Amino acid sequence: MARPVTNSAFEGLLLAAGYGNAHAAFARQLNHAGRNEGTWRYDAASVYWWLRGRRPGDHVQAAMAETLARKLGRSVAVTELGFGAPDSIGICVYPASVDGAIDTAEQIWTRLARHLNQQASGVFDSGKALEAALGWRYDLSDEAVSRNGLQQVTSTDVQSLYALADHFTDLDRRHGSGSPRTRAVMADLLVRQVAPMLHGTYTDVVGRDLMRAAATLSGQLAFMSYDAGEHAMAQHHVTLGLRLAKAAGDRLYGAHLLANLATQAVFLGHAREAARLVEAAIDGAGRAPAAVLARLHATAATAYGQSGERRACQLALTKAERALDRTGTDHGPRWVAYFSPAHLAGAAVRCLGDLHLHAEALGHATEALNLGSKNTRTRALHTALIAVTHARAGDTDAACIWASKTGQRAAGIQSARVQQRVRELAKTLGSQQASPQVNEVLHTLAALPAAP
Template sequence: MTRPVTNTAFEALLRAAGYGNAHAAFARQLNYAGRVHGTWRYDAASVYWWLRGRRPAEHVQEAMAKTFARKLGCPVAASELGFTATDVTTNARYPHSPDHAVDTAEQLWAMLAKQLAPQANGAFQNDVALQAALAWRYDLPDETVANSGRHPVTTADVDSLYALADHFTELDRRHGGGSPRTRAIMIDLLTRQVSPMLRGAYTDATGRNLMRAVATLSGQLAFMSYDAGNHPAAQRLLTVALRLAKAADDHLYGAHLLANLATQAVYLGHAQDAARLAEAAIDGAGRAPAAVRARLYTTAAGAYGRSGERRACQKALAKAERALDRTDAGSGPRWAAYFSAGHFAGTAVKCLSDLRLYRQALRHAPGAVTLAKQNARTRALHTALIATTHARAGDVDAACDWGRELQVHVHAVRSARVTHRVRELAATLSPYRAKSEVNELLVALPASPAHN
């Protein structure tokens, strides 16, 4: 049974322009009008879904308006196309289907292409995050994600997306996510290249692999946005990535994304909800490889520490440490390979310090800086954290020693989180400013590392 038309304004414009029974012709003209944005692959099926409520991204609507205007010989505004405003810019709700996830992703990428700067408003949406966790965990798997677009998507196409994701991940770890230029390049890739692939032709198997690859890219952009301080965008990108991971039927990567959402919630002061998100990630991961379990339990420990749950925090740390001991190189998914004993130790310092167990926290300090060379941002974060923990424990001399070490690492990293930790250290040391070494350090520390 054919679905009824819901966008009558768009239908009327098609008829007026002579495309009422020539949807494929309109799609070809639209692809031509949008060539400045890359290779578009819209077809008659795309027009079918636009007539029935699917909303294209804003830059696609602008190209549609130009196509109609050229054919009709009079101006046509995008507002006349009949596409209702979406709430993608104001909330982070979990998409209800793979098609909805693709639509939401395209709209979000288009929005970010216009505005990369952190938003002045738009708090973390706790309820929406918890609802996303429940939907990801308990919704039934998608029966199929196959698509019948015009241009075929191959395994090689998808593999290229994984390679690009690896490249952006390395840039993020080396330099931080605060560079608008790097994020702009990534958004351009998603808008111009990835979006047409999602509208292409692929089998269920290739489609699930494609969804996983796009989830990886969206998840990486989300983490970079989080690191840059654009928290509304980060939450929305993570939610879309979570739905794409569900479509890919990859529950391990979905658990990883949910843990990233929990990490963001901890950072923004929503520790109890972060703990629930981490618990959902652990539950959803099931019988996961040791590397994945170590990462998830470490995230849970951070949430428990921040919310003051000492027993739960220490229990989660113990589970994470045991999982680390059982981790074999190459035994888990490739994205989990980044997580090391150094990452665990850094979180241990943080959550035990949150519990004011400074002596226990500082036992993990040497391990927290045993990081691979490319993890420059994490090294800066951990070094600042250790310095602050020493200051809170009353050892100002040690805090200054670590603070001077921080100066070595901080200048090359653009990260709002690093900036926050530098300022946290400065605030903790300020009462001791009468000491010459403290004053010298405070003067030398950059207020905004790498011009964040």
Template sequence: MARPVTNAAFEGVLRAAGYGNAHAAFARQLNHAGRNEGAWRYDAASVYWWLRGRRPGEHVQAAMAETLARKLGRSVAVTELGFGVAGSIGTCAYPGSVDGAIDTAEQIWTRLAKHLNQDASAAFDSDKVLEAALGWRYDLPDETVSRNGRQQVAATDVQSLYALTDHFTDLDRRHGSGSPHARSVMTDFLVFQVSPMLRGTYTEAVGRDLMRAAATLSGQLAFMSYDAGEHATAQQHATLGLRLAKAADDRLLGAHLLANLATQAVFLGHAREAARLVEAAIDGAGRAPAGVLARLHATAATAYGQAGERRACQLALTKAVRALDRTGTDPGPRWVGYFSPAHLAGAALRCLSDLELHSEALKHAPDAVNLASKNTRTRALHTALIAVTHARAGETDAACDWALKLRQHAAGIQSARVQQRLRELATTLSSHQPSTQVNAVLHALTATPASL
């Protein structure tokens, strides 16, 4: 059954122009009007979704108004089309086409760069995330992504995007994402460099790689926003990255980005939704390399642990360990190389602690802090987990010792996640019998300079 029309204004002006039952004809004229923007491929299905609430980019609306004005013989204002002003960047619809993904990318990157309609307190929408997961997993692959636009894009241009991604990723891991400066620089780069490339001229092979690079950048910006506590913004960019990964025909990258959304859902307490997300990621990844499977199963374990599903959690941990043992001969894509035994130990620590298996969880503590020097934020997060687990187990002295280490590791890191772990530790310690040591540690945690 067709969904009901929600944009009556757009429907009315289409009918007035004679396109009420000729959506394909309107789409063809629109593609012609936008020929200077690149090879648009809008069709009747695009019109269907516009009538039902999907909002095209401002440049597409301008071309719509031009097309309708030519047919009606009068000027048509963009405001007549019923799309209104762009909504919050926290709107998390999964684009239905490659052109829709490019439009969405341009729209949300531009609005983020201009600081328009930002709402850092907007909520994570688990229903929209699950819709995106279904779209990524079951929508048909894109037949083509090649385009004819204003600038030529070569394979070497795409490779430079990967180098920038590595740079932003390294900054994020070392210092956290709480400072808006790094995200602002990255957004400007997306607006002024990546967006024009997406609207450029490229072959099928270069186009797929460009979509992969753009997906990786969008996913990195999503993770940085998540670390900064801007959860709706993070969800928007992760959803866009998921769609671009679909366009790249890179199921492994898509599964990785979906697992990132599951990680965010776990952090926010949406355990059931997180489990469904990572199950979709594992299913979609198929016969994936061992490194990818290790990361996915570890994420599944954290979701099951928070949901209280002990058997599923321990099974997922076992699968993650077995997969990690095989990474020497089957490492997988370069982006999963970060996932080390220390990261798996941190996941085990988290989920077993959630299951109140504190002694078993703490067996993973030494491995969880055996991290490379560049993983500064992860070391702080894992140290906090160890301290909290000791406190939950009633081992106050050990909790206080690890809390003091945490204060050292967290200094200078700007991360909402680290801040949340500090608060969690302080709350857990406060529930114990007051003592001089506990009071001193609580005072030290309060003074820890890890604020945003």
């Protein structure tokens, strides 16, 4: 069933210019009008989405106005097109084409750079998340992504983007993403350097690597936005990353991003949707390296645990453990190198605790803290999770000991997720306020500074 038209102004102009039933013809004329910008591949599907809320880039709108003006015999202002202000990115839709993904990237990166401090990104849309999963899994692959634009892009240029992604990943794991400063630097990088590269000139081989690098940066920014509590913005970036990974032909990184989306859904309490998302990721990953499968099945376990599916949860944990045992000779892509037995153990504490199997969950506590020095935020998250699990198991003394450690390890980390887990811990301990020990711990937790 077709979606209703939401941009009636644009629809009216198309009708007046004779393109009401000729969307493909309009797209061809638009591609011709924008030839100085590079090779555009807009088609009838692009027009369909523009009529239903997607906002093309400013340069595309200028070419639209030019195309319509020739047919109408009068000047057409860009403001007549009905796409609204540049700061409005509309609904979170999986881009239908590579050109659509590039336009979307430019829009949301610009919006983030301009309004990073406003913290008004909306809410997570689980329905749109599932639509993105279907698009990534079942849409046809892109035959070509080469482009003729204004800036030559080389393999060396692309490799520098991976180095920058590694830098931001390290900052995120050490300090959290609650402060907008790191995200501001990253947003500026994307707007000023990466967007022009996407609009540049590159071969198909270089273009696919560029799409992969852009997907990596967008995926990292998505995770940072999620950690900062900006859930709609995080969803926009991971959806964009999925489309760019599709263009790159990198199904493994796409599966990783989809699992990140599932992790966000679990955090927000959308357990069943999270399970469907990670199931699509596992299905799309196919015969993946063991490390990738371990990460995906661990994410599935957390989704099943939250939804109360005990058998599915325990089976997913077993699959993750077996896959992790095979990683000695099968390390997988560089981006999954972070996933360790400690990360799997943390997932086990989480999902088994959700199933009220507290003793079994706490059996993974020691391993969950066997983390590298760079994983400062994960150590704080796991410590708080262990404290919560002790409290729910009825062991107040142990809960207080671990809560004190949480206060120490959470200090200085700017992360909405860490703050949420600290609040969860305080709430769980709150029923024991008669205990002086509990009161002291609650006072310590309450004194932790909030992220700016």
